[in-house]
Amino acid sequence: MSSDSDRVHRLWLLLPRSVRRLPADLAAVLAVVVLTCTAVLTPGLQQTPLRVLVGLPFVLFIPGYAFIAALFPETGKTAEPDTDTDTSEMRSETGIDGIERVALSFGTSIAIVPMIGLLLNFTPWGIRLVPILVAVSGFTVFATGIAATRRLELPPEERFRVPYEDWAETAKTELFEPDDRTDKVLNALLVLSVLLAAVSVTYAVAVPKQGEAFTEFYVLTENETGDLVADDYPTEYTVGESKPLYVGIGNHEHRQMDYSVVVELQKVTISNNTTRVQTERELTRFGTSVGANETWQQQLNITPTIEGQRLRLAFLLYKENPPAEPTVKNAYRELHLWVNVTATQSTQHRVPPSSVSSKEQSYAS
Incomplete structure (x- = not known):
């Protein structure tokens, strides 16, 4: 087991330092871009459900997330009292929190993608699949590069990061350590609802209804x-x-x-x-x-x-x-x-x- 870990660590060290320093959420953005381009341009994958599964977030969320990450590289912590003074004056808050970041990502994506399509309409390439894919991918990669640069210039404690560990710990506590029997029943219903929704969406994408012949x-x-x-x-x-x-x-x-x-x-x-x-x-x-x-x-x-x-x-x-x-x-x-x-x-x-x-x-x- 240790030899496998050492091998993975050595392969990780072969990557450029700038890539190794890339925040996990921005790396996920680039991964979605690569996966979408692969699913759309590879002949064997063009008609598979993978194209829809990666295409929807690529159009509706990813460009806006990269853009918002470039605008707001800092974390959006709740303001705390200034302990250096005797007053209860609050520190000024900068950045945005996770919910605001997600909402703005959806909103800006819905604005950015049509704008890119409008600009392409006045070019020789026109509004076609490949030009749109290249343009949206290029914008997303460019915005991700700016976001990574601005975030790494901040002190570590001020950088925005997705709190994966906190989310996992909170979910574990809520699901497996409920306060009473009512919470247990609600948690079970929540898990069943999520599984049912996931199965329904997967079936709808994997087995799409045929249109009129x-x-x-x-x-x-x-x-x-x-x-x-x-x-x-x-x-x-x-x-x-x-x-x-x-x-x-x-x-x-x-x-x-x-x-x-x-x-x-x-x-x-x-x-x-x-x-x-x-x-x-x-x-x-x-x-x-x-x-x-x-x-x-x-x-x-x-x-x-x-x-x-x-x-x-x-x-x-x-x-x-x-x-x-x-x-x-x-x-x-x-x-x-x-x-x-x-x-x-x-x-x-x-x-x-x-x-x-x-x-x-x-x-x-």
């Missing part, structure tokens, strides 16, 4: 700068000439999903709020598999095969395989664009049937 389905186009946007879709087509569009699927079904997409160009009539398909041509269909909470995109070259004004370019999404007769009504998700298609001067209005899968029928959708 749904699938995102969208069509994008490329703007002049090369970005994909949901705006300025091409509406003028020529028979046989292609224009690119991008189809996207976001899987929020909480499991891996197999999808099928059918793209049709339809001639429709609208009467009495009823849309009736007169003619349709299937332009393409394909299938894909998308993992849970993943997004998939693919470029499609849309090549019209029939001409007409105000044709409906329909994108139909299905779970697994599509039915024999895909329609807007039986699709899991449906998107459409209204387009105009003209014929080229060098070709007939109709494309040879062998070049495209076509079907002509009349139904309401």
Whole structure:
């Protein structure tokens, strides 16, 4: 046992003196920062409850605690009479006590983190996970360094320290050495309540309730700068000439999903709020598999095969395989664009049937 203690002591002495002198509460602050960065940036830990367990105190308490520690490095003892004089004059009190320190830590954290986010909004990095994580971590480490420097400059008796030993001794006395039977019962109820609350919180974090299951389905186009946007879709087509569009699927079904997409160009009539398909041509269909909470995109070259004004370019999404007769009504998700298609001067209005899968029928959708 002694050899193990000696080994730990030798390893401790290998650390820089400034690190060894770091107060325990400030060392715990740095440990939470490191643990949070590890939980958020490590691929295997990103979806585990550890991210929530360390992320909440990192955002709601740690930055404010480091900031308050930098502002108030001294202890907040209760003022005592000055024994050097005959009067009952009280010494002036400096610093803040533990309760005030905790309350201010929560309050300043709630103010500091949004302020950092606001400043990031005016930078090229924007309000994203990694920039916020780096900014909050940098602020916390900087404030912790100032707090440690200011605290170590004070005489030992004036430095703030977390009274771990006093808390432990008080808790031991209250729990195991009660004054009467009533205190014993109250202590037992208190312990049971704390255990029940801890188990409930742990279960809520470890087994989070699944949200609504749904699938995102969208069509994008490329703007002049090369970005994909949901705006300025091409509406003028020529028979046989292609224009690119991008189809996207976001899987929020909480499991891996197999999808099928059918793209049709339809001639429709609208009467009495009823849309009736007169003619349709299937332009393409394909299938894909998308993992849970993943997004998939693919470029499609849309090549019209029939001409007409105000044709409906329909994108139909299905779970697994599509039915024999895909329609807007039986699709899991449906998107459409209204387009105009003209014929080229060098070709007939109709494309040879062998070049495209076509079907002509009349139904309401």
